[in-house]
Amino acid sequence: MRGVLEYLWRDMLRWTRGKVAVISSLVMPATWLIFVGLALPTSFTTNYLDFITPGILVLTMLTASFQAGSSLIFDKILGFLNKFLALPTPRESILLGKIFFSTARGLLQATVILVLAVLLGAASWSAQVVILTYVLLGVFGILIASFATTIALHLGDHDSYAAVNAMISMPLFFTSSALMPYSVMPRWLATLASINPVSFAIDAIRAVQVNVIMWDRILPLTGMTLLVLAVSIIVFRRTSL
Amino acid sequence: MIVTRNLTKYYGSLCAVSDLNLDIKGEIFGLLGPNGSGKTTTVLMLTTLLRPTSGDAYICGYHTTRSAAKVRSVISYVPQDMAVDIRLTGRENVQLFARLYGLARSKDRVDELLGLMGLSGRADDLVSTYSGGMRRRLELAQALVHEPSVLFLDEPTIGLDVAARRKIWGHIISLRKKGMTVFVTTHYMEEADHACNRVAIIDRGSVAAIGTPGSLKGELGKEIIVVRAEGDFDSFSTENATKIGCAGDEIVFSSDMGSDIVPILTKDLHAAGLTVRSVSVREPTLDDVFLQLVGQGDDRGPFDDRKFRMMLRRRG
Ligand SMILES: Nc1ncnc2c1ncn2[C@@H]1O[C@H](COP(=O)(O)OP(=O)(O)OP(=O)(O)O)[C@@H](O)[C@H]1O
Ligand SMILES: [Mg+2]
Numbered sequence: 001m002r003g004v005l006e007y008l009w010r011d012m013l014r015w016t017r018g019k020v021a022v023i024s025s026l027v028m029p030a031t032w033l034i035f036v037g038l039a040l041p042t043s044f045t046t047n048y049l050d051f052i053t054p055g056i057l058v059l060t061m062l063t064a065s066f067q068a069g070s071s072l073i074f075d076k077i078l079g080f081l082n083k084f085l086a087l088p089t090p091r092e093s094i095l096l097g098k099i100f101f102s103t104a105r106g107l108l109q110a111t112v113i114l115v116l117a118v119l120l121g122a123a124s125w126s127a128q129v130v131i132l133t134y135v136l137l138g139v140f141g142i143l144i145a146s147f148a149t150t151i152a153l154h155l156g157d158h159d160s161y162a163a164v165n166a167m168i169s170m171p172l173f174f175t176s177s178a179l180m181p182y183s184v185m186p187r188w189l190a191t192l193a194s195i196n197p198v199s200f201a202i203d204a205i206r207a208v209q210v211n212v213i214m215w216d217r218i219l220p221l222t223g224m225t226l227l228v229l230a231v232s233i234i235v236f237r238r239t240s241l
Numbered sequence: 242m243i244v245t246r247n248l249t250k251y252y253g254s255l256c257a258v259s260d261l262n263l264d265i266k267g268e269i270f271g272l273l274g275p276n277g278s279g280k281t282t283t284v285l286m287l288t289t290l291l292r293p294t295s296g297d298a299y300i301c302g303y304h305t306t307r308s309a310a311k312v313r314s315v316i317s318y319v320p321q322d323m324a325v326d327i328r329l330t331g332r333e334n335v336q337l338f339a340r341l342y343g344l345a346r347s348k349d350r351v352d353e354l355l356g357l358m359g360l361s362g363r364a365d366d367l368v369s370t371y372s373g374g375m376r377r378r379l380e381l382a383q384a385l386v387h388e389p390s391v392l393f394l395d396e397p398t399i400g401l402d403v404a405a406r407r408k409i410w411g412h413i414i415s416l417r418k419k420g421m422t423v424f425v426t427t428h429y430m431e432e433a434d435h436a437c438n439r440v441a442i443i444d445r446g447s448v449a450a451i452g453t454p455g456s457l458k459g460e461l462g463k464e465i466i467v468v469r470a471e472g473d474f475d476s477f478s479t480e481n482a483t484k485i486g487c488a489g490d491e492i493v494f495s496s497d498m499g500s501d502i503v504p505i506l507t508k509d510l511h512a513a514g515l516t517v518r519s520v521s522v523r524e525p526t527l528d529d530v531f532l533q534l535v536g537q538g539d540d541r542g543p544f545d546d547r548k549f550r551m552m553l554r555r556r557g
Pocket of ligand 1: 257274275276281282283
């Protein structure tokens with residue numbers, strides 16, 4: 001669709017020209033992996049690193065995707081969004097550009113994590129596992145990025161967006177199956193975790209690692225993604241200030 | 242080209258634009274008004290960004306809400322905030338718009354526009370190194386990539402120095418000569434007087450006067466008398482001249498009597514017990530028209546902290 005690649009190109013150029021931002025976005029997930037993966041005492045597994053890597057991958061995607069909304073807020077505050085909305089280019093291209101950019105950046109960060117995990121002693125993954133993992137991360141990234149960008153479209157300043165982000169992303173992560181398996185969770189947490197889209201992505205990736213396709217996780221995740229994406233596209237088409 | 246019929250916008254209970262009726266064709270049309278008078282709101286409605294509460298607007302015959310996509314393909318809009326990507330080069334900024342408009346052979350067009358705006362020499366430098374005037378010209382280049390029929394400029398010269406402003410107006414005037422309709426908002430009266438074919442002065446969302454700068458000034462009278470005086474001049478009035486307003490310690494009158502008015506007016510002022518410091522006579526300007534219609538009214542818009550900082554930064 002016209003415009004998507006152009007908006008993607010713009011965000012990509014802007015991002016790569018800020019050296020500090022690039023370095024920080026590659027170092028941050030690595031820090032998570034090292035401190036959480038190697039430092040937490042656990043009793044349910046002998047190799048916590050293997051267990052935590054899918055969680056850190058999804059967390060990284062979650063954070064990366066929420067930045068899509070942040071980027072839209074800045075475009076809005078600085079007047080870029082008004083210029084873009086006045087163009088004949090389909091308005092949903094703005095949304096799709098942000099989604100694809102944040103997802104691509106998230107996958108790049110995921111690659112750093114995967115490489116590092118292997119270096120730190122995690123079992124290495126076959127090409128097929130890596131590809132399936134990327135697809136799942138991509139679907140999850142699109143879900144979160146469409147949601148975040150559409151929320152941002154309706155907020156007036158960056159502080160409110162940061163508040164919404166904190167209110168949603170951290171609880172979503174801690175009530176997921178990222179840090180521990182369902183078997184060791186308290187009942188209430190296990191219930192929450194089992195309906196959390198973050199768990200859908202993590203569980204599906206863990207299953208892929210042992211060559212299982214977990215349709216009861218993949219289908220709801222994909223369904224949610226398509227639904228949220230469709231709603232977001234409609235909202236962007238109809239937007240007015 | 243631009244037609245509005247009872248165009249109205251309410252923000253909650255606040256009426257930002259009220260029953261606007263304009264017919265604009267092949268000209269530079271200036272929308273003048275104090276802060277918060279509804280200029281930006283009007284532009285946003287005409288550029289399809291904001292839905293009117295009631296009334297209609299047509300651009301080149303297309304309705305702004307029913308055929309919004311058509312409208313967007315014939316217009317360009319340069320907003321009040323200077324929005325150019327400072328991490329990109331000038332060329333990349335224009336290229337982005339050329340590609341977004343889906344232009345074939347966009348490279349030639351980009352080069353041509355950078356040249357037209359006098360930016361060829363700096364085209365491959367990051368925009369963060371550009372001056373305010375260069376950034377505005379870069380925005381003009383972006384707006385012109387698809388040769389729009391109607392160009393909307395919201396405060397194009399705000400925060401720029403005199404030379405940069407003159408350049409921007411020079412470009413606007415040459416666009417008009419090429420047949421473009423330009424809709425521009427400003428609160429620099431002198432610039433509007435010099436460049437606009439017609440102006441409308443709006444205050445609190447309503448048009449207070451509309452016409453060529455010459456006719457609006459003509460309606461005031463042949464000359465303007467500015468008196469610096471001390472005392473209670475708010476309540477002063479005389480039948481020998483029309484008082485059009487007060488600005489600081491000055492009272493401004495208009496009259497058709499020629500220089501004969503000076504001694505008459507001075508006598509009247511003395512009789513009212515005012516101490517006259519100086520009296521001068523000059524030709525009317527749009528500022529005088531503005532003073533009479535709008536007065537020295539307080540700023541009514543909410544204070545936009547960020548806009549203010551940006552203005553300071555550009556000036557500094
Ligand atoms: N989003 C909004 N919500 C509520 N009120 C608004 C909004 N935008 C503008 N207003 C109000 O509408 C009125 C007109 O604002 P507008 O921005 O159109 O003025 P303006 O003539 O462009 O002013 P300026 O010279 O400061 O740019 C003002 O009183 C302003 O406070
Ligand atoms: Mg304005």
